[in-house]
Amino acid sequence: MKLDSDPTLSPSFLLEQHRYHLTKSEKKIYDYISERRDTIIYDSLTELADNSGVAEATALRFFRKLGYNGFQAFKLAYAQENMRENEEVDSTSSTYPNQIKMNMIRILEESYQLVNQEQLDLVVDLIDQSKDVVIFGIGASSIAALDMQNRLMLVGKNATVMPDNHAQLMRATISSKETVVIAISLSGSTKEIIDHVKIAKEKGAKVVALTSYLKSPLTKLADHVLLSAIRENPTNRSSLVAKVSQLYLVDLICTGLSIKNHQSASKVRQEIHNNISNKLF
DSSP states (O other): OOGGGOTTSOHHHHHHHHGGGOOHHHHHHHHHHHHTTTTGGGOOHHHHHHHHTSOHHHHHHHHHHHTOSSHHHHHHHHHHHHHHHTTTSOTTOTTHHHHHHHHHHHHHHHHHHTOOHHHHHHHHHHHHHOSEEEEEEOTTHHHHHHHHHHHHHHTTOOEEEEOSHHHHHHHHHTOOTTEEEEEEOSSSOOHHHHHHHHHHHHTTOEEEEEESOSSSHHHHHOSEEEEOSOOOOTTOTTOHHHHHHHHHHHHHHHHHHHHHTHHHHHHHHHHHHHHHHTTOO
């Protein structure tokens, strides 16, 4: 029987059903998940494997043994199960505006604490010196990618955004040693992004990762990593708080470039302002 074909079988049930048929390595994964029920959905595959003391390939086989395509599919089902268990929480509570505000403040503060000034300076210098800047972002991360393109244009830096899967593939293929790829992915595990970054890397491109996971397939490929504090919940990928954490990193990079190129950036902004003003009534 294909276990994931039956939506009534919860991840917890599947884990228990397989509990006594696990290998020694798989038992390590089972124990790790059991001990971290509330936080496991925020792990990347790399983190789960490292913390369990097993290889990533072993972890993937474990989740496929349960009937899932991979760790992301398991996390989604596990998060949905936890949501069902917590449905008694009053979603109409009048306090949610304040909760959202506090979440925004908290995530900005935590992201600030993660800023590595040395890495940030290196990223700013790398982008400043490059004539071929490409930004990869898929799904919700494409919003940050498009915003970054606009921000870079305001400081006189031409950048290309590739939110489409096939366009990313083609753009990665024609990358060179002159290319800087900025890969935006909260999880650092988006398959399309990883595949395209690998291709660009093979062509000699430098890779900057904007992510929330220090240990992930993306960070293994990156030359430079900038971290935000948010951890991705598989059931809420459109979270505004997650977007804010990405936009904070974009703002840091673009502000750094603006400071580094103050005179030219000011001139470009003024010219853009003048041209836009002619379009307003």
